[in-house]
Amino acid sequence: MTSSSNNDPSVFAEQLAVRRHWLLCAPALTVLFLAASGPLLIVLVYSFLESGEYGGVVWKPSVDAWFRVVFQRDIFDDTLSLADAHLKILWRSMRLSFFTTITTLILGFPTAYFIATRPQNSRNIWLFMVTVPFWTNLLIRTFAIMEVIRNEGMINTLLIFIGVIDAPVQMMNTDFAIMVGMTYVYLPLMVLPLYAAMERLDFSLVEAAYDLYATRLKVLWRVIIPLVRPGVVAGSILVFIPALGAFVTPRVLGGGKKMMLGNLIELQFGAGRNWPLGAALSITLLAVVMVALLVYVRTVQKNAELQR
Numbered sequence: 001m002t003s004s005s006n007n008d009p010s011v012f013a014e015q016l017a018v019r020r021h022w023l024l025c026a027p028a029l030t031v032l033f034l035a036a037s038g039p040l041l042i043v044l045v046y047s048f049l050e051s052g053e054y055g056g057v058v059w060k061p062s063v064d065a066w067f068r069v070v071f072q073r074d075i076f077d078d079t080l081s082l083a084d085a086h087l088k089i090l091w092r093s094m095r096l097s098f099f100t101t102i103t104t105l106i107l108g109f110p111t112a113y114f115i116a117t118r119p120q121n122s123r124n125i126w127l128f129m130v131t132v133p134f135w136t137n138l139l140i141r142t143f144a145i146m147e148v149i150r151n152e153g154m155i156n157t158l159l160i161f162i163g164v165i166d167a168p169v170q171m172m173n174t175d176f177a178i179m180v181g182m183t184y185v186y187l188p189l190m191v192l193p194l195y196a197a198m199e200r201l202d203f204s205l206v207e208a209a210y211d212l213y214a215t216r217l218k219v220l221w222r223v224i225i226p227l228v229r230p231g232v233v234a235g236s237i238l239v240f241i242p243a244l245g246a247f248v249t250p251r252v253l254g255g256g257k258k259m260m261l262g263n264l265i266e267l268q269f270g271a272g273r274n275w276p277l278g279a280a281l282s283i284t285l286l287a288v289v290m291v292a293l294l295v296y297v298r299t300v301q302k303n304a305e306l307q308r
Contacts, residue, residue, distance in 0.1 A: 065276035112194035173255035197231025
């Protein structure tokens, strides 16, 4: 049976086609490995080496960098304690990323619903307006937000003019400023997946719910949200992941006083001159992102099983 199957021309042709496909994919897979996986492997190796005196690494195996991600030693009596600064920055990064995701969802959901319910010939115009901010550099958009919320900015000037406040409200260099900036930057990443899900929504189901005397809140909670849940999850992942590793927005709007994980990593590779610690923090950030992606995949699988 085995020899006859090997001599079968159809089986041989199928095996040849599979090999040809792998050979055609080999250049792309090689570039992908060298350009994506290769640098990550270098960072992983650096995290297990000793730090050089003036930056770089010393090629001696060490787990001190991973130890210093969570713990620190007292310079006087060599006692161990938690690395409060690192943990606070990690917690701030996760907290601000979470609230940014929630804020973009609150703003993006009605925006996507509005676009999806417009006439077919005008939807492209609204989508074009949503994507216009992507045409501008991230740094310029961040400076634009700074001009709105700084002490002499648009909001404070308007509030003082109408008599609501007597002195400017300090919004710059705060967690609030960072969250506002990231919400503005990443809002289109929430709107577009939500719109893609709502465009496929069968609005006759919404009309049927109204015919059954369901309130607007029940229609939203029991009909619309379950049907567009994949778009909600996809948009949340697209916002949460880049917000978690944000660097420019916290640096400009936080004024260097409210660091996030991306700023801490840059500090270790730059002024801190501790490349192994920066590499360990980078892998930690990657691990958090992987956990978020696993949650996304599990949610999508559960939704697919429920739809079946």
